[in-house]
Amino acid sequence: MSVLDFLSGGKIQEIEQNVSSSFTKVKQDTDALYQWVSFLYQQNKQLSDENAALRRLTEEQKLAVNELKVIVTHVPKSAAEIKQIVDAHYSFEPVISRIRHIEQKLELLEMRQKPSPLVEHHASVQTVQQASSHPAPIQHAPVHIPVEKGSSLREKLMRKIARNSKEYVKNLVMGLVHKYSRIGALQLREMIVEEQGLCSKSSFYRILEEMEDENKLNVVSDGKHTIYVAAQH
Template sequence: MFWFFKTADKIEKIDRATSRSFAKVRADIDALSSWVSYLYDENYRLKQKVENLQHIVGSQALEINDLKVDFKNMPKTPSELKKSVESVCDFDRLFRRLRLIEEKIDVLETKAHHVSRPVVHSVSHVPSKPASSSALKDKLMRRLARNSKEYIKNVILGLVNKYGKMTALQLRDIVVDEQGLCSKSSFYRILEEMEIEKVIAPVHEGKKKIFIPAS
């Protein structure tokens, strides 16, 4: 009889130990289940981020390819850049025509001056031809100056884009000395305008100021 109670007590202890073990195993399983769920969610979020990054990289790759094509087709020398711009608008031909018009206006001014002198007192209400011609001349010269400035800006921008960085002196040597597109004072005014307009960006390397393409 004593043996029976002793065996029952052992069985009860084993049962309690087994219950505790199962409870611990269940707790571990619940913890692992929580971690698996958390890791699954994190994996899903990372997968979404990777897909978004792949989409962005794909778009940027297309933009880079387009830029490579544009860069490949860009003029490589100042003369090529000038030809490219002149293919859209022949500035040399325009300059020649404007100079010819200016010469004709000067001739007309001279003739009008001589013709109007004998009747200046008797027909004083007639508008003066020289004044009208001067207004036309000023208008043409303003248009010429505006077109010239835009052309020079395009030349400067093309040089900076091609070489990556250039000093004002290097740009001046090409624009003013080699191509004779404008005077030194006009060149520096145009360069200052481009800097204000943020078409090109100034940076300093030590004491030297250089210009790079605007980002």
């Protein structure tokens, strides 16, 4: 077959069509491959982000577990320990209140101080006059509060345990009030203080006062005894 016969037979056009079709298929395959690569890249990135988030969550859970271990070691395991914690909580309140009162008085004195020598002289004269007209107050020995050495985490945990121990007693009181509908203060004291020994009498009555202030309990007096009922909200 001559070249002219080949060209006249439409072979070139057929070749062009075959080449164009091949390139189209290659382009389609390339586009599909690119889409798969992009999809796999996004999947890999998403998995990497999720893996990093899981690692952070694991570290947070480890810290939480360690904190729980510390809490468990300090959780009161008997009624006597709960009583000791609740009583200790209330025993420090007068001392803390007195310290805050002294701090307020010091702040007030600092605010009244003036840089003028005349005012300072006038203030000193007033102080001498007041001292001569009023007896000197009794000097109390400084109150020493033993502080156990430890980390701030331990102190926070101990405060949290004390608060939870007090809330435990409050919840027990509420449970008894709901159970009997009406119950006397003496009956509550007998059950909580004398039978279970969860706190002292003074701490018990402080807890009842707090529950009254928090509108958790209502007082109904029969003339002789104090009766408690659950507050209606």
